[in-house]
Structure formats: structure tokens, C-alpha cells
Amino acid sequence: METVKDVFENIVANLITAIIIGFSAYIVLYYRMSGINQAFRRLIHPKRRVFALHDLQINSINRLETSNFLSPISEYEREILVKLHAARNGSNPHNGICIRLDSLTSVSNDKNQVTAHISKVGFFDFIATNLTAYPANAPILSFRSQIAAAIRSFRSFGIIQQVLNETQKYGQPTKVEDVLENRSLANIIAVSILIIDSTGRIGIVERTTRVAVSSGNYGATCAGTVSNVDFDCENPFVSCSLREIKEELNLDLESLNFDGIVVPKQKMQPIFLYHVSVDQTWEELLPVIQQARDISFETDALYAVPVDQAVKFASHSRMTDTAAYQVWRYAVKNGHAHRWYTTLLFPFDLSCYLVPWKLDK
Known part of the structure; x- marks a missing residue:
């Protein structure tokens, strides 16, 4: 026959077991939902995060x-x-x-x-x-x-x-x-555009938490999804890119350089890559950009990053896989092949490349 002491010990043992199980479950939950493993993706080289x-x-x-x-x-x-x-x-x-x-x-x-x-x-x-x-x-x-x-x-x-x-x-x-070839994936097309100013600085944006995809992350200067309005255009991908540049940055561009297609291993979404150079500095473009239709909804901050610092910036920021790859590849093609893992070992101040502005939220 169980004594009061035995019953008490069983209750305590069950309580401790429940606490351990609950704590373990929360650790797993926190890991899955805190974004920690997303932050650790910086430890993976960009070319290993995408198919290209x-x-x-x-x-x-x-x-x-x-x-x-x-x-x-x-x-x-x-x-x-x-x-x-x-x-x-x-x-x-x-x-x-x-x-x-x-x-x-x-x-x-x-x-x-x-x-x-x-x-x-x-x-x-x-x-x-x-x-x-x-x-x-x-x-x-x-x-x-x-x-x-x-x-x-x-x-x-x-x-x-x-x-x-x-x-x-x-x-x-x-x-x-x-x-x-996977017919069970919707595989909607997106575009990602790097814009380089007259001094050779790449525009990198910090996305707001209001956007539906990749919210709160750093991304290429401009990005968007190819939609119904682009479908019948001569080139739907260029049409989408130019439209997104106008909506997000209020810039009227006419041509872009096509850099290929990537599929990030998260989302598995086909993304068309482009880059273009403009003949003004980001500071000169600011008054125009601040009048863009979607700027306050899409963008929290704009960074003007010299191409020789682009790999360092990408490795130290919470950048989308596509943008990290796109920035890394552009820098490498322009002769600035910093070693990705080496840059992670040294501190890097992102804020020194912030273009000062104030948006009405």
C-alpha cells in the first residue's frame, strides 16, 4: 500500500517530468519561431543557398x-x-x-x-x-x-x-x-534588381515587417512579383522590374541588364536577377525616391554600399538568400571577391552606409 510519502514523491516526479517536457517543447518551439536558425543562414555561403x-x-x-x-x-x-x-x-x-x-x-x-x-x-x-x-x-x-x-x-x-x-x-x-518540373509548387516568378549609383554604390534596402514575404529582412534595391498586369507585355519580367522600380523608388528607367535566374532553397521561388547603373548619387535621388508610392510600406531604410564593401555588408546583415547571392556575385564579378567566412570573423558597422531620410510611416 502506497504511503503519503510515496504519493508525494510520485507527484513531484511527474511534475518534474512535465516541466522538463514542457521546457524542451518550448526550446524547440522557440528555435522554430524566433528566427534564430534564419540568422544562422549567414554562416552558409550564398552560392550554397540557391540554385542558379x-x-x-x-x-x-x-x-x-x-x-x-x-x-x-x-x-x-x-x-x-x-x-x-x-x-x-x-x-x-x-x-x-x-x-x-x-x-x-x-x-x-x-x-x-x-x-x-x-x-x-x-x-x-x-x-x-x-x-x-x-x-x-x-x-x-x-x-x-x-x-x-x-x-x-x-x-x-x-x-x-x-x-x-x-x-x-x-x-x-x-x-x-x-x-x-514540380507541378505541386506554384513557383510564382519574382524579380530582384540591384541599382548602382554614379559613385558605384549599391542600393540595399531594409524591408518593413508589413510586407507578406521576407518581412524585416535586407534585400536588393528593388524586388517584386510578376503579376497579371505584366502577363501580356513583350517581356513580363522586365515589365515587372521597371514597374516595381517606379512604385518603390519613383525612378523611371528604360533598360536593365539580365543576370540570370536563381531559386533560393527556402521558398523555391524562381527569381529573375537584374542590375542597372544610374547617373546620379543616392543623395541626389532621395527627393524623388521619397515621393514613391510604396516607399513607406515596403522600405524601412536605404543603404548605399560601395561595391568593395558589399560582401562584408551582406555577410553581416539579415539578408534574404537571393539578395545575399546577388550582391556577392555582383561584387565578385567586379573584382571584389572577399572571402565570405573571413568577413564574418570581424565586426562590421552597417549604419555607416545608411542614407539619412525620414519617411512618414
Whole structure:
């Protein structure tokens, strides 16, 4: 027969076990939702964070009437995942029409001359597939929000697993073409543009926490998603780039240099890279930039970084994988091949490259 002492010891033992399990669960939860592992991505060289295709020329555009995308879940299940994403990121995404990159096919025997096959899908399809199967782990800082997100994730576990099962049927991607062949991923196209001023300084922006994707991170001078308004343009990718530059920076540019396509291993989203030089300094452009339509919503800060300091800046900032790769590659191509891991060993002051301005939030 158990004594009072035995009962008490059992209660204490069970309580200690519960505390240990609870603490361990919270450590895992905190790791997943605090953004710590996202910060550690700086320890990975940019070229290992993306799949890349360079030396391409888009010879023609084939607009498909029906997309190759096959949603692995129902519309109702998709809405559940969108609500989970919105809760985790504190955003209110809009389900606009986006453009999917269905495939790239070579023209004749020249592998560098390609036809881009594109179609229309919804932004919510992207959230429910790419961002679900390959999440970027945006930080959730408050304990209450972490618990709420964990509960939502638990409730959505079956749907998430279904998305994972369907996307994994196509195998583990090892190159850009593998990602494009996965019909369970929405693969909406984005653009990323580096703008270099007349003194050779790269514009790098710190994104606000209000944007739906890559919020709070550092990115290229301008970025955006190819949308329905670009679909019928002669070159939808250039059209999107010029439109985003106008909306975010209020700059009217006419031409861009195409640098290839990358797919970051988080999001698995095809992104077209461009760069362009302008004949004014960032300080001279500021009055124009501050009048941009989307500047206060998209951008918290602008940095003008000399190309010889660009790799150091990228390695010490919370930069998106695409932007880190794009900045690193541009610097290397211009003769500034700093060793990525060596730069991490020494302190670096980002603020000295901040372009002073004040925006009405």
C-alpha cells in the first residue's frame, strides 16, 4: 500500500517530468519561431543557398492558357494554410493573380537561348505550396504569438503533411529545372534588381515587417512579383522590374541588364536577377525616391554600399538568400571577391552606409 510519502514523491516526479517536457517543447518551439536558425543562414555561403542559372537569354515567351500547376490540396485547405501564414507573419496577404514559370526550353541546339513558358496562378497557391513546403522561418518574437502559431500549426498538421507528401513525390531538387518540373509548387516568378549609383554604390534596402514575404529582412534595391498586369507585355519580367522600380523608388528607367535566374532553397521561388547603373548619387535621388508610392510600406531604410564593401555588408546583415547571392556575385564579378567566412570573423558597422531620410510611416 502506497504511503503519503510515496504519493508525494510520485507527484513531484511527474511534475518534474512535465516541466522538463514542457521546457524542451518550448526550446524547440522557440528555435522554430524566433528566427534564430534564419540568422544562422549567414554562416552558409550564398552560392550554397540557391540554385542558379546564368548566361541565359530569354528568346521568347510562351503564354499557356492552362497552368501546369496542380494544387495538392482543396481551396478550403488552402485558406487554412493562408490564415496560418498570416498569423505567423502578422500580415494580411491579398490573393492576386501571379505568373508561374512552368518551364524553360532551349531554342534549337543553343542551351543559352531559351523559351520561357508561363501561366497564371494565385498568390495563395504560392503560400499554400512553396511557403508551406519550404518555409523561410520568419521570426515570431512574443511568447503569446509563438503559442498561438504553434496551436494553428498543430491544427493544420494534416494539411501541411499532405502538401509535403505531394511536393516530395518529385524528389529532392538539385537544380533550377527540378523545381520547375514540380507541378505541386506554384513557383510564382519574382524579380530582384540591384541599382548602382554614379559613385558605384549599391542600393540595399531594409524591408518593413508589413510586407507578406521576407518581412524585416535586407534585400536588393528593388524586388517584386510578376503579376497579371505584366502577363501580356513583350517581356513580363522586365515589365515587372521597371514597374516595381517606379512604385518603390519613383525612378523611371528604360533598360536593365539580365543576370540570370536563381531559386533560393527556402521558398523555391524562381527569381529573375537584374542590375542597372544610374547617373546620379543616392543623395541626389532621395527627393524623388521619397515621393514613391510604396516607399513607406515596403522600405524601412536605404543603404548605399560601395561595391568593395558589399560582401562584408551582406555577410553581416539579415539578408534574404537571393539578395545575399546577388550582391556577392555582383561584387565578385567586379573584382571584389572577399572571402565570405573571413568577413564574418570581424565586426562590421552597417549604419555607416545608411542614407539619412525620414519617411512618414
